[in-house]
Structure formats: C-alpha cells, structure tokens
Amino acid sequence: MLEIQDAFTRALLERDRPIPPGLTCSNGLRPERRFAIHRDNVVAGLIATLASRFPATQRIVGAPFFVVLARAFIDRHPPRSPVLLEYGKDLPSFVEAFEPARDLPYLADVIRLEAARGRAYHAADMPPLDPQTLAVLPQERLPFIRFDFHPATSMIRSSHPIVTIWAMNADGSKPKPVEPWLAEDAMVSRPTLNVRVHRLPSGGGTFLSLLAAGSPLGDAVEAALSESPNFNLSTNLAFMLGAGVTTAIR
Amino acid sequence: MNKVPAATLAASVTAALALLSGQAAADGASKEKCYGIALKGQNDCAAGAGTTCAGTATVDYQANSWKLVPAGTCVTIVTPKGHGSLNKGDAPA
Structure with missing residues (x-):
C-alpha cells in the first residue's frame, strides 16, 4: 500500500x-x-x-x-x-x-515579508508587554533588562525599500515610482488579532535584533548608537511598546 | 565606547511612554498608523471546481516560461539597477 x-x-x-x-x-x-x-x-x-x-x-x-x-x-x-x-x-x-x-533583487525580501505576515497570522496568542511595566522599574535595573519577544514578531532587514514596495502592492494600493531608493528594515507584529507591518526607525534593525537575540537593553542601545548616529532611543522604545513586539521583561 | 548611563535610559523610557500616551490620545479609539492589515484566508487550497482547464492550460505555458519577464503592476517601480546601489550608502541600516 x-x-x-x-x-x-x-x-x-x-x-x-x-x-x-x-x-x-x-x-x-x-x-x-x-x-x-x-x-x-x-x-x-x-x-x-x-x-x-x-x-x-x-x-x-x-x-x-x-x-x-x-x-x-x-x-x-x-x-x-x-x-x-x-x-x-x-x-x-x-x-x-x-x-x-x-x-x-528586492523580490525575495518582499516574499520574506509576506511569509512573516502569514506566520504572524497563525502565531500563538499572547498579550503584549504593558508599557507601564517599564515605568515602575528602578532606574539602575534598566541597562540590564532583557525582553521576551512576541511569537508573532519577526524582522526582515533589507537593502531595498521593501515596506514601501509591499505597501504599494498590497490590496487596493496604487504603485508609483519609489524615490529615493533606500534600505528598509521591516517588522511584522500582531499585538492583538491584526497583523501589522512596520518600517523600523533609524537604527531599529540593530537595536531590535540584538534585543531579540537576548542582549540586555544597555548593550543594544550602545550597538545601535555606534552603528547609526541618528538612533533615537525614545522613538524606538515607543515603537517597540506601541507595536506589541514584546511580551515580558526579565 | 562609553556606557550609556542608566539615567539616560530612564529619561528615554519616560519620553517613550509620553510619546505612546500622546499617540493613543491623538488616535483616540479609532486607529493607529499601519499598512494593510487584512490578511486573506490562506489555507484554502482551491483545487476545486473549475480548476481543471486552468491547470491543463498552464502546461503549454511552461515551454516558453524562460522568456517571460515580470510584467505586473510594478513596471512603475524604479528597479535598483544602477540606482538602488547608488543610494545604498545613505541607508539607515
């Protein structure tokens, strides 16, 4: 048989x-x-x-x-x-x-982005980290905290404007010339039940991939700063907390 | 490389939280900035009615497939041939 x-x-x-x-x-x-x-x-x-x-x-x-x-x-x-x-x-x-x-040459990364959306859609349900958790943390602990990432989160780092290209070719959008042609790092998250695609702020790719790999906050900030002088920690933190990228701190 | 002082981190956290609550207030309960969030049901392997002919037709297509050039709606997108690579240096990543 x-x-x-x-x-x-x-x-x-x-x-x-x-x-x-x-x-x-x-x-x-x-x-x-x-x-x-x-x-x-x-x-x-x-x-x-x-x-x-x-x-x-x-x-x-x-x-x-x-x-x-x-x-x-x-x-x-x-x-x-x-x-x-x-x-x-x-x-x-x-x-x-x-x-x-x-x-x-950007096609493979756009496909990665779409695949990440599919994974996020089917990922386990988990409440994202409550931003207030950070507010009540003693200041001296901040450099050493690590974040648990949400199972629906994934990042695609690209040397092409993949978020722009993807967004223009998503349902109901109208493609137009991409100018200027800049690299974009994308992050897919699903804080509640909706899959979202974000374009990471400057330095966010380094910052978040280090955090996702388990680096403490202080180290991730330093690496991001040294790689991208425009790195803005407040913007990146606000993005991270707002997009429901993480679930807990350790 | 200098260590980033805890106080700087704390200030950023405070600023981030302020930014967040500002966003929430501005958006109200309505929405926040995001791109096409709808995802179509994707597990329906549509091998059902009507696919027979579609399936048989594409066999012929295969023969000349290698001559095909992507020709979708993206013809308007600037391809990075001698273009994207020039700008790559400015990339934030």
Missing part, C-alpha cells in the same frame, strides 16, 4: 514520470489523460495556495509570471506536509536563484 501511494505521489509531482502502475479507467478511456488532469489540478491548487499567501508578490510580477515562478518552485519544492499553512517558506531563497527574476 505504502509503495503504491509513494509511486502515486511521485508521479503526481513529477510531470515526466509515467503514470503509476496499475492505474485503470472505469470507462475504458486512456488513464494517462485522466491522471494528467488530476496532476494539473494538484499543481493548480498549489499555485493558488502560493498566490493567496503572496498576493503582493503576485501583483509585483504579474499573474502570468507568478504562475511560471510558482510552477518552477513546486517542481523543485513539492509540499512535504499536508498542512499548507507554511508552504512556500523556501520561496525567498528559490527566487534569489531564479534567473527570470534577476532584475527584481
């Missing part, structure tokens, strides 16, 4: 393979054609899954290109699990090496 299923799956996902042995058709017509239809339905379903996970990406490249991209991806990375919620997490690295998309 396992063998039959295995052969069936492989034949489904690899277009050049012959149909599984022993396959017959109740009305006597050629089973190859019937199987080909099923095979195409499976791929069409997977393409639709990817399109619904990566709507901005599809809009950026256009539907015909997206279909070809998705098909090439499915060929190389067929689903390993019946649960498709995470399907497509290898898409960014695939796109980086995908020759026809070479002229869109």
